[in-house]
Amino acid sequence: MKYLSLLFFLFACPLNLISQDSTYLWPTNSGKFLSSTFGETRSAHFHAGLDIKTWGREGYKVFASKDGFLDKLLITNKGYGKAIYIKHHDGSYTVYAHLQRFNEQFQGIADSIRVNELNYSYTFEQSFEDQRIKVKKGDIIGYTGSTGIGPPHLHFEIRNNLNQPINPLLSNLAVKDTVTPVFSSILIEPLTVKSSVSGSFFPQEVHPINIINDTTYFDTVFVDGDFGLSANVYDQANSVNNKYAVYELMLILEGRTLYHEKLDRFDFAKAYNMFVNRIPAVNSGKRDFQRLFGQQKFGHPFLFEESQFSATEQGRFEVVARDYYGNQSVAVIPVVKETRTDLRYSHKNFNKHWTNNWIIRNDTLNLDLRKPDQWITWDSTASQKIVTLEDPNFTISRLSSDKHYSLTSPDYEIKVEIDSKTFFETLSLLQDVQYINDTLSIQIGVPELVNRKNLFVQVQLPTIMQGMDHLNLYQFRKGEEPSFIDSWVSGTTLNAEIPSLGNFIVLNDSLPPVIREPELVTLGNGMQTYTVKTDDNLSGIDFESALFKINGIRGIPEYDYENNSFTFYLPEFYLEPENKIYLKVSDKAGNFTDKSFLHHIK
CATH class of the missing domain: 2.60.220.30 (Chondroitinase Ac; Chain A, domain 3)
Structure with a gap:
């Protein structure tokens, strides 16, 4: 019987979800608090890891979370910024992104490649898998920063041996969380050209009318025809004000589970599914709502269960939101058949709204785009x-x-x-x-x-x-x-x-960028250098075109796209009391400009 139990465990726990050694070291000394969690909505994908708070500061130590080998170093203009990839002995990976700088060994490797092989390029990506550069659990591999996108924080990922991101909170890594998720609103979408919600062809957003303990009650929704429900809900944790993705969502009708998703893992090849799972309200660009229907046909990576049911069914719908630690909230939405006496037209001034198959012109007028005999x-x-x-x-x-x-x-x-x-x-x-x-x-x-x-x-x-x-x-x-x-x-x-x-x-666009006065700065490694801001109001800065020299010596023009600034960087470089600064740069339309400065250090 003991051997049967062992076999069951091995088959029930696939190795490509959580590695055999799932003990990870918390990857920084900034504290165990998060600004973002796994599976959250991003501009064009799902969030692939945890964002660990660094309280608006840079320079906290970043530790290797497990033993392994350096797999890759990456520096990008946007996205991950400066990032380290470590491959572990079980074939899994950890990723550490938005770093201010690498440790001395890794920084030396990156600098040598950028200067000697890539002609002073700011960005680069290089694999080191074949070189077997050892990394021990707890080694300082870098320092937190704000490169790439966003304010200062550490982005941390765990990937399985298929290079698929998995939820780090499914490992031993944990934060203190006794707070239940919060429902902001529910969106009800008409799913056919003749369906309506509260007398309108537009999707309707409804807000809570009462909250008792951990149950949020919504007003009765009147529908005619097929419809779908989407939830605007977020999670929280102790001691911080950040809003997180909810780990688990279920849609239940009269005790029957219609939809169930868990933010366990996803394949980067399916990251674009965010567009059909996370949607905005009408006339909004923010994808605040998670659809609780119609995801199976797209191969939604977080889908755990979706039952076949009539989209015209009515009754008491419940949305259950649960976080990683079992804290749970429930939203109750009564849905009833719309009759003529129930009509309550929207008073919002919506613009016409397109769907795949029809245009909603106003509350009571749709244009079906599928008719073959029109136009x-x-x-x-x-x-x-x-x-x-x-x-x-x-x-x-x-x-x-x-x-x-x-x-x-x-x-x-x-x-x-x-x-x-x-x-x-x-x-x-x-x-x-x-x-x-x-x-x-x-x-x-x-x-x-x-x-x-x-x-x-x-x-x-x-x-x-x-x-x-x-x-x-x-x-x-x-x-x-x-x-x-x-x-x-x-x-x-x-x-x-x-x-x-x-x-x-x-x-x-025939106007070149504007180059501002240089500013003396001290980098995280103690190096004194200059930062120069640039402006271009139409096409934007082409950071790859930049040529940056100080006292006739060329350096790497490290670019911060959020404030359009270039920072001169070169290993073992020291300023003089008097420094000649030169920057040449183009915008994306090909308009070049350059400017020289003479700056004295007092």
Whole structure:
């Protein structure tokens, strides 16, 4: 019987989830408090680890969490910044990111490669797996910082032997947490063109009306037709005010579990599933809501169970939110059949809202995009239709997710190439191009729809723009400055790969960046050097173009994109009482500028 129990344990606990030796050392001396947890929503992916608080400071020690070998060193402009990857004897990995600097040994390796092999490049990535550089548990491997993205903190990951991130809180690592999750609101989405919520075709957000102990009560929701529930809920912990992802979510109807997810692990290949699992409310860009339906078809990595049920079912719905330590909250949402006397129209002034299959024009008017007999056929292979002859370039195409498409406007001024699997599901894609008042504007889809691959766009430039230098495509988002998109002109055509759908404009940027006065600073390793800030209001700084010299000696231009500053770095470099500082840099549109300074150290 003892041997049968052992066999059961081995088969019940796969080695690629938690390694055989799951004892980890807490990776820093800044304290056991978190600013973010595993599985949280990021701009284009799930969060792959823990963010450990460093209280707005840099320079805390970072320790190797287990024995192993140096696997990789990484320095990026954004993302992880300066990061260390360690491979352990069981094949698993740990990752330590946003570091201020590496330890002396690793920093020397990185500096030598950047100066001697990469021509003073700030960024680099190099594997050291074959060199078998030993690391012992508890070794100081670096110091906390703020490189990459975000304020000072340590990003820490555990990955299994398949290089998949797993939740570090499933190991022996722990924080003090006796606080229950908190429900902010619930979103109810109509799932068909004829479905409505409280008399409206728009998704409706409802807020708590009462909280008793750990149960949050919501007002009755009136629905007609198929609907889905999404939860805006967060976790907390003792002694800090940060909001975390909830480890476990369940949707229950009258005692029957309809949906169950746990933030255990995910595959980086499925990180884009964030777009269909985490969604915003109408007219919001923040993906605050987690869908509790329809995730199985996308292979959602956190899905534990999803039952088949009628989306028209009504009754007392409960959402159970539970953290890693068993602290639990429950949301209660009564859902009943909508009748004419129940209608309570939304008083919010929503703009029209796109779904994959229809447009919500207002509370009581939808436009079904799937009708084959509406509008004028332009390209039958893509079901591309001209909406009105008054604007023949305004087309809508019905696209299957598993096909490749080449969409050309009726006047042949714009062409869009779309790979298969660019979209998650079949959808309708708007396409328009206009040249008005010397401005070339383009619309490809709408921001509500999401894509997991870039779209390739070719735009025929108007005669007046042909031959102009520094033309690029920029994306416009509501309330934001234009965002530069890497693009290039070939003959009379502007080419670009767009990362997301929305509105775009072609602009000429002929103004170089502005270089500010240098500032004397002391780095974490005690080195005195200079930091120089730059500004570029349209295209942004091309940090890879920078040439930074002090007293005629070239250094590595370490770039902080959050404040557009360059810091001169070179091992064993010392300033003089009088220093000649030179910086040359370009913006992303190719406009170069340079400036020299003479600075005295008092």
